[in-house]
Amino acid sequence: MLKLRVGLAQISPILGSVQENLQLHLERIEEAKEQQVQLLCFPELSLTGYVLKDLVPYVAMTATESAPAIAELLTASESMDLLFGFIEEDKRHRYYISAAYLSQGRIVHVHRKVYLPTYGMFEEERYLATGDRFRAFDTRFGRLGVLVCEDFWHISAPYALWMDGADVLLLISASPGRGLSPEAVLGSSRSVELINQMYATFLTDFVLHCNRVGVEDGLNFWGGSTIFGPDGRLVAQAPYFEESLLVAELDLGATRRVRMQLPLLRDERPDLLYTELRRMLRQSGVASREQ
Amino acid sequence: MDITQRLLLNAGVTRRVLVAFLRRELERFGFRKAVLNLSGGVDSSLSCFLTAEALGGENVLALLLPYRTSVPESAEHARQVIGLTGVSSKTIDITPMVEPYFEQFQQMSDVRRGNVMARMRMIVLYDHSVQWEGLPIGTSNKTELLLGYGTLFGDMASAVNPLGDLYKTQVRQMARAVGVPEAIIQKAPSADLWVGQTDEGELGFTYAEVDKLLYLLVDERYKPEEAIAAGFDPKFVETVVQRIRASQFKRMPPIVAKVSRRDVGHDFLYPRDWGT
Numbered sequence: 001m002l003k004l005r006v007g008l009a010q011i012s013p014i015l016g017s018v019q020e021n022l023q024l025h026l027e028r029i030e031e032a033k034e035q036q037v038q039l040l041c042f043p044e045l046s047l048t049g050y051v052l053k054d055l056v057p058y059v060a061m062t063a064t065e066s067a068p069a070i071a072e073l074l075t076a077s078e079s080m081d082l083l084f085g086f087i088e089e090d091k092r093h094r095y096y097i098s099a100a101y102l103s104q105g106r107i108v109h110v111h112r113k114v115y116l117p118t119y120g121m122f123e124e125e126r127y128l129a130t131g132d133r134f135r136a137f138d139t140r141f142g143r144l145g146v147l148v149c150e151d152f153w154h155i156s157a158p159y160a161l162w163m164d165g166a167d168v169l170l171l172i173s174a175s176p177g178r179g180l181s182p183e184a185v186l187g188s189s190r191s192v193e194l195i196n197q198m199y200a201t202f203l204t205d206f207v208l209h210c211n212r213v214g215v216e217d218g219l220n221f222w223g224g225s226t227i228f229g230p231d232g233r234l235v236a237q238a239p240y241f242e243e244s245l246l247v248a249e250l251d252l253g254a255t256r257r258v259r260m261q262l263p264l265l266r267d268e269r270p271d272l273l274y275t276e277l278r279r280m281l282r283q284s285g286v287a288s289r290e291q
Numbered sequence: 292m293d294i295t296q297r298l299l300l301n302a303g304v305t306r307r308v309l310v311a312f313l314r315r316e317l318e319r320f321g322f323r324k325a326v327l328n329l330s331g332g333v334d335s336s337l338s339c340f341l342t343a344e345a346l347g348g349e350n351v352l353a354l355l356l357p358y359r360t361s362v363p364e365s366a367e368h369a370r371q372v373i374g375l376t377g378v379s380s381k382t383i384d385i386t387p388m389v390e391p392y393f394e395q396f397q398q399m400s401d402v403r404r405g406n407v408m409a410r411m412r413m414i415v416l417y418d419h420s421v422q423w424e425g426l427p428i429g430t431s432n433k434t435e436l437l438l439g440y441g442t443l444f445g446d447m448a449s450a451v452n453p454l455g456d457l458y459k460t461q462v463r464q465m466a467r468a469v470g471v472p473e474a475i476i477q478k479a480p481s482a483d484l485w486v487g488q489t490d491e492g493e494l495g496f497t498y499a500e501v502d503k504l505l506y507l508l509v510d511e512r513y514k515p516e517e518a519i520a521a522g523f524d525p526k527f528v529e530t531v532v533q534r535i536r537a538s539q540f541k542r543m544p545p546i547v548a549k550v551s552r553r554d555v556g557h558d559f560l561y562p563r564d565w566g567t
Contacts, residue, residue, distance in 0.1 A: 016566045051562040177308060180300040180461070186308075215315040217562050220308045241307055 439538020
């Protein structure tokens, strides 16, 4: 039976201090090592903090081992696989909200956040460039997919990773808490939990969500990181608002059993979707020219 | 839709967010202490309870700053809050500070006099902030901020404000949950800047009414005509919309005339919590 011991490090990064945040990562990695964690996830922008604004260029790094923080994390990845968030600068000086997956001293995958929220309290597109792909990737634990925060508010993003072969989705975020009601849970927490549970159910995938905690510029980050199994059931959840390391053992064999009962992946028709989308896009192109 | 229901909040989760906010936003700048002006009204009482919970009563200084016409009940209520929260306190009469100024301008309106008093209290607050080595905590709620019902650089001044996103009716719910005495929650809200002043008398509508309208206009993004269709009096809607618009300047830092490539205000945009 294939087991995967995962950890979700629900941390509160220091805004704009890569060095201090790197230390925070290394401490959590040590803690996770004691608990035999094989894959440890950190939240969105875990190396930099979230409300960066004009700090973006000053905390940016290339997604290579020439970046000192990444070099240290690559060394740490000899003991367990790591997923963390940072500001990536490309060769032409564009900046991205990126997430890197490291394993055994190698950078296995980098995802650049595609959907940058720029509405309400969010202003990401003012400072950052958008990613342009959704790609699953192979690891020693199977094929995984990574998305960052707003990415997974778009139903097409997890779907694309699912079609690309991801059986485990790693979702990381810096989700600000908001929405008061008589319920003991903030509206934003409720929505994110609901959609993650929905993805797990519809995709028959493991869905892991690592959210940060802490306060920046009046925004509170609510934590409450979750793991949902391929049957849509909650496997484990971290506390709201508090720093914590959530560790759980995933029985990856559950995916096979669930898909025997519920062969949604087998019956899915991406070709049909593709045909229909192509038709709609062609028609909307015609429609917009006619307007 | 029963809008009153939409203004109900879960006190437990709200309290958790606000207390963590206070603790973190002070600690990150190296502060463990705080100071606030305690009038004995529901807003400052709630701020006092939350701040005491975040930092410990011994780290909070509550300032009672009466003027000669202030109603004695205010000080009595403030003293109850001090007793319940265990905060330190100091009473400073602002009468001898503001009277010499009033004497120079005999014809001052109530509003002008009230503004002077509110700003005098701000001076005392910020002065004690240095002496006490604690940050000034705000007491303005969302209703006041949206209506511009406050004195700029007076009672609107603070370093961190835990109440700014709570409507007045939500402040009352929170106050009840944290243990603010019922007499403070029930009494007619008043800035007590002149004899007989009440917020609702001066505004011309009740907080219960206006909070529902503000909720629709601001939180739910209703157009004014949609609010009218939802049952609000057109005149009332117009008054409130106009108040929000006319007071926008009070909710912003002073506007800077841009002449360089990068100026403070338009494109020098760092987070306040930079490096913390």
